[in-house]
Amino acid sequence: MSESASHAAVHASDIGRVFQAKGGPVTALDSIDLRVEPGELFGVLGPNGAGKSTLIKILSTLLLPTSGAASIFGLDVVTETARVRRIMNLVAGGDFSGYGLLTVREQLAMFAQFYGLPYREGIAKVDAQLASFGLDEIRDRKISALSTGQRQKLNFARSFLNDPWILFLDEPTIGLDVSAARDVRDRVRAFQAEQPGRTVLLTTHYMAEADEMCDRIAIVNHGRILAQGTPTELKRMVQKDTLFIVGIDELPATISMDSLRALPGVLSVAERDDVTDDVSGVGTQTVRLAVGLREDGALGGVISALAAGGAHLREISKSEPTLEEVFVQLVGRGISESDIAIDGA
Amino acid sequence: MPINVGAPPAVRPFGPLRGAAADAARSLVASARLAWAIEGNWAEPLYLAAFLIVRPLAFLGLFLAVLSIGGALNVSTIGFVVIGQAVFQIVSAALEGPTHALLDDRERYRTIRYIFATPSSLLPVSVGRSLVKAIIAGFSALIVIGAGVLLGVPMRAGGPDLVLLLTVLPLGLLSVVGLGIVLGGVCVQLRNDAWAYPQAVSSTVFLLCGAIFPPEVLPGPVQSLASVLPITWWIEGLRRALLGTTSPGILGAMPTSELILILAAGTAVIWLFSPRLFIAGIDRAREKGYLDRNTAS
């Protein structure tokens, strides 16, 4: 193993996984190369069936690859499984495990033992996690009496017990309401901030989650990585030019769209159809123009032309392409559309 | 398991039983179909082997082995146990069926809320599913009787007494199905472990009804319970119809005509009350919000 590989938090080279299913072999992963640095929060984004869970299972020692090799902090996931398991933890969304008759606290204490914590230290960790997840009040409640959100928080609390150097999260916020999902994301970030080097590998099919949380993202489909980079890098891939949204009260009669398009440095001008009622209640509307420019400096000419025509400026914003657009361009369709295609299959 | 039950019947407001007879008959047929589909896993080989063949036969073997501690068995003792054990397969299926059907619907298929909106429409569904379960259990009963024949139990010369059989069989079936739906109405109101109660009841009935030993060995006060249970006389009636012999003791002392009379009266009494108890039970369960809850944890 090369020096640089052994310093990565996750290093996967040419990983493939073929399942023998009833209808013949299914290729879930097809040559994945991945490198996650210590301390990163790395996202794997893809539609249902893309191979996200398969990748997590291989990296978390639950599944063997059928080709290729992977290591976690230099420990091989196939041959050094025992050691890998001592520094990792895993949360799979929608899995509500445990024993219904145990209390929240007992359940966590049991897992603390499984993770190899000395008894007292384990109990202290359990109480600390209960406090930080706001589960203190229900610490003596039976698992069977918990709500979905509480169970998933419990699942997260469990996954932090052994202070894992690598935390695998497979669709961790699936089925959670907005506020519970936010709590959980905050806790994951806080967990990483506590100790430099803690690494998180997360899969999701929520664009916003990936965009908001991840340092870097790999977009996968059909078991292949289509692109990877920081969210900004990925977005830049689909749009090299800059796009501004210019909001005005109304388009002056003297100015045509074509005349705006003729201004130097302007590539495109289009009226956005998201005309909104004025919130101030005066009864006016905002007309939004999407202005594509060769470079930011060309905006000045557009603004002056509009002002000269008598338009009042309401807002200017630089429009970022969304990950959704990146995804559509790479995969050829929206992520939710592909979900439907899979479900209906 | 995808179950195609067709379009759900229109939601009917709460209403009395009568005036809905035609509806009830239709939904009885529909629910028997549904039941057949749901109970369809009986055709799965392991299920078939485990529940419908091996288990009843293992019990039969166990009882006969225990009896033979007291010395070699004669065929009439074996015959007594064989018929009791065979018929009891149907009894326990019918007693446990409606409760399991309701809980199944409630917890697994979630159809109670959506398809059958009123207690009175749940009744034919439960009866239908209970009947289907009883009929499938009839297969086990035949297996047990077949084993008895192999062990040398002489069946009635010239075939079963058809008149007696066709009188007793439907009456008894009705009575156990009726008792089963009462249990269903009671158990659906329970929060926990509702699954186990009907089984506890049927195990108790097993002790009382003279299935494998005559009621005489029971302690005095309990013995009289045995003689008011229609199931006791159902099993004894079927013994006479199939074996052509009467059992020893108080079971045998009952003339066949009186036996039929008791069975018929018992069945009538059961059906006088059981639909009402069932509907009242479902109503209460609905009020308590138990119909769409889930006991699984």
Next chain:
Amino acid sequence: MVHSVTTRDPAELIGRIHRETNWGFGRRTRHALASVIARAYPRVIGAAREPSWLFFDLVFPILGMCSIVFLLRSRGVDEAWIGSTILATALLSFWISVVWMMGAQFHWERDSGNLLLYITAPVGLGSIALGMAIGGALGVVIRAVIITLAGVLLFGAKYQVADPLLLMLVIVAGVAAMYSLGVCLSSVFLISGREADHLGSLLNEPMQLLGGVYAPVRSMGTVGVVALGILPLAPAIDALRQVAVPQLATTGILPVGIELVILVVMTIIFGVIGRSLLSYIERVGRSGGRLLARAD
């Protein structure tokens, strides 16, 4: 937003992680023992937490016991057999717990998502299974005692135990052999891929017959002798009958000493097989992708 990639020397971090993951023999042993206890805990506490479970765990065996007792009475056999029936019912409750709470357990753990957490934790499946067994056996003790008391009260059975130590030995060895077999069953249930309910049912009533629980295996002929060699229930019950009900000593098929040896050998052999089955399911699960996690 890159958190702390640069605040730490990667080589230093890797070095630390490699030291942390290098557990010595002492630590591994302590961890295994602690895990056994941790897994046993919910089993022991369970009976007390859910009184309704305890209730049904008692009601069904007691009703079953009653039907056997009445069956015996209908034949007018020696009352000693009734004493034997009560003890057999008590011992049987261990076997029933082995079938459902050992055999079917990993099946359920898989479907509830626990198995996945066990596999990815540093704990071995062996510790989990051992904890399940010890906790399970301890949990059943109360049940067995209550069943015995109920039988004695209901039917007035009398026992003369000449050698209480031998009785304890027989019970402990019998229970150990049953749970040792249970470890094997837990893997077998998973591997079979069948419905746990159906398999469990096949191991319940038929084994009561084959194990000679209520009637000596002698009545089963050759099948009975084979059962004596592979089914822990058989020698355990046979020995129990001889030790606790002297009138029935003559019904014993083998001397108690030999049956004790059989039970100990069974415990060891099933334990060894169980261990290799556990590593087998982990191996096959990781390569096939089916066994350990729900296919979702």
